[in-house]
Amino acid sequence: GENVEQHPSTLSVQEGDSAVIKCTYSDSASNYFPWYKQELGKRPQLIIDIRSNVGEKKDQRIAVTLNKTAKHFSLHITETQPEDSAVYFCAVTTSGSARQLTFGSGTQLTVLP
Amino acid sequence: DAGVIQSPRHEVTEMGQEVTLRCKPISGHNSLFWYRQTMMRGLELLIYFNNNVPIDDSGMPEDRFSAKMPNASFSTLKIQPSEPRDSAVYFCASSVGQLDTGELFFGEGSRLTVL
Numbered sequence: 001g002e003n004v005e006q007h008p009s010t011l012s013v014q015e016g017d018s019a020v021i022k023c024t025y026s027d028s029a030s031n032y033f034p035w036y037k038q039e040l041g042k043r044p045q046l047i048i049d050i051r052s053n054v055g056e057k058k059d060q061r062i063a064v065t066l067n068k069t070a071k072h073f074s075l076h077i078t079e080t081q082p083e084d085s086a087v088y089f090c091a092v093t094t095s096g097s098a099r100q101l102t103f104g105s106g107t108q109l110t111v112l113p
Numbered sequence: 114d115a116g117v118i119q120s121p122r123h124e125v126t127e128m129g130q131e132v133t134l135r136c137k138p139i140s141g142h143n144s145l146f147w148y149r150q151t152m153m154r155g156l157e158l159l160i161y162f163n164n165n166v167p168i169d170d171s172g173m174p175e176d177r178f179s180a181k182m183p184n185a186s187f188s189t190l191k192i193q194p195s196e197p198r199d200s201a202v203y204f205c206a207s208s209v210g211q212l213d214t215g216e217l218f219f220g221e222g223s224r225l226t227v228l
Contacts, residue, residue: 089156100146100169
């Protein structure tokens with residue numbers, strides 16, 4: 001099955017700095033790569049996604065880059081703010097007829113004021 | 114739309130008791146997922162329904178767990194008998210269709226504590 005590794009598990013940055021979270025995956029047929037944000041005690045919510053025909057996607061302060069050859073993708077958050085503090089999960093679809101998301105283990109991001 | 118609705122939000126029970134978690138997906142969504150979240154194992158997919166039919170239940174831990182989706186607007190996850198290691202947050206999620214075309218919407222979760 002699909003194997004997704006996410007690094008780092010924890011990340012602390014100063015407010016205004018950038019944060020980068022990386023994920024690698026194993027199934028070369030995977031074609032959809034979303035990122036979810038989960039605030040403490042809340043539900044995971046989609047913040048950005050990228051599909052296999054695109055190398056980079058940006059939405060205001062967040063961006064995702066995809067390298068299909070190397071089978072890795074990254075989340076970039078610029079000008080971090082305290083409200084960015086949360087757990088971030090990458091995810092990958094597995095191949096096959098039943099589309100399922102395999103989630104990474106999560107990154108606890110703390111933005112220090 | 115109210116989003117994915119789960120109940121109960123919190124459940125505390127004793128080992129050996131039956132637990133039933135409920136989910137109402139977003140109207141019009143034809144895929145429904147049950148996830149379990151723990152610190153140790155992260156987000157794990159338990160079972161996935163498409164058009165009310167279970168497609169893949171390989172994530173269900175053991176026979177003590179069962180899930181049903183009798184109609185497009187309701188699903189249950191049952192644990193019988195419950196054990197302390199079942200303590201976790203259980204999320205229900207729904208999506209419009211194939212996951213490579215749409216977003217996964219999570220409910221608020223049901224926090225289960227088995228004493």
